């Protein structure tokens with residue numbers, strides 16, 4: 634299937650690892666010109682630069698200036714922006730709502746919601762100038778589920794779901810489609826890095842991090858397929874939503890969670 638993404642300019646946030654890296658990789662393989670923003674690079678991102686000419690921009694997207702700098706780098710390099718994937722976001726496991734102070738709420742919102750607000754505000758004029766395009770926000774099933782460990786993250790993701798809907802309404806008449814992807818657990822460094830969610834789950838269950846993500850998480854979270862999602866599966870969905878083949882899809886949120894969410 635030709636997704637018609639060749640030579641489209643795609644900006645991806647949080648693209649050195651995990652889902653963002655998989656999305657950058659997938660767009661680059663389709664022939665898109667990818668501009669990848671993260672604070673640091675990785676051998677995998679450098680590999681995408683060597684193989685496909687992906688531009689890695691070192692930028693802190695939790696700041697007021699970072700998102701503008703990323704979009705400016707894309708426009709300086711390619712003269713336009715056709716696709717924006719707001720992927721960056723973070724959570725930290727804590728015992729209770731009562732353990733999260735104002736500074737921590739602010740940090741999670743800066744990373745998870747305001748990064749997308751600011752990058753969208755910087756990029757949308759360029760998508761409009763290009764005659765239209767696609768904006769994809771990576772939200773989470775947590776936006777709708779009660780997980781006291783990550784109450785701040787869940788609230789920020791709910792805000793991002795709302796932002797998706799509002800932007801889709803304003804910009805659809807001008808040719809910009811805005812959609813969201815809401816993953817359940819995805820095998821990325823978010824889970825697998827030392828001190829990540831796999832370690833936290835393993836400590837609670839008295840097992841290894843590997844066993845935690847392969848067995849404990851799918852079982853305890855009720856993932857019907859019996860496994861977590863792989864990052865490339867999220868990337869494939871992002872490709873389709875960015876493609877002109879999805880030309881009448883906007884304001885929608887697509888869950889990819891192996892059947893974890895049981896409600897309609």
Ligand SMILES: NC(=O)c1ccc[n+]([C@@H]2O[C@H](COP(=O)([O-])OP(=O)(O)OC[C@H]3O[C@@H](n4cnc5c(N)ncnc54)[C@H](OP(=O)(O)O)[C@@H]3O)[C@@H](O)[C@H]2O)c1
Nearest residue numbers: 647649650651652671672673694721722818819821822823
């Ligand atoms: N993994 C899951 O289970 C899951 C489930 C649902 C939703 N999500 C969402 O999917 C998105 C990606 O998650 P992931 O699991 O792929 O995360 P990850 O493995 O932790 O990767 C995060 C990426 O964001 C970059 N990043 C972090 N802080 C940044 C900052 N201040 N400025 C710029 N870049 C920054 C990181 O690179 P640097 O550290 O070099 O900056 C890295 O490239 C997030 O929004 C997350 O909430 C993930």
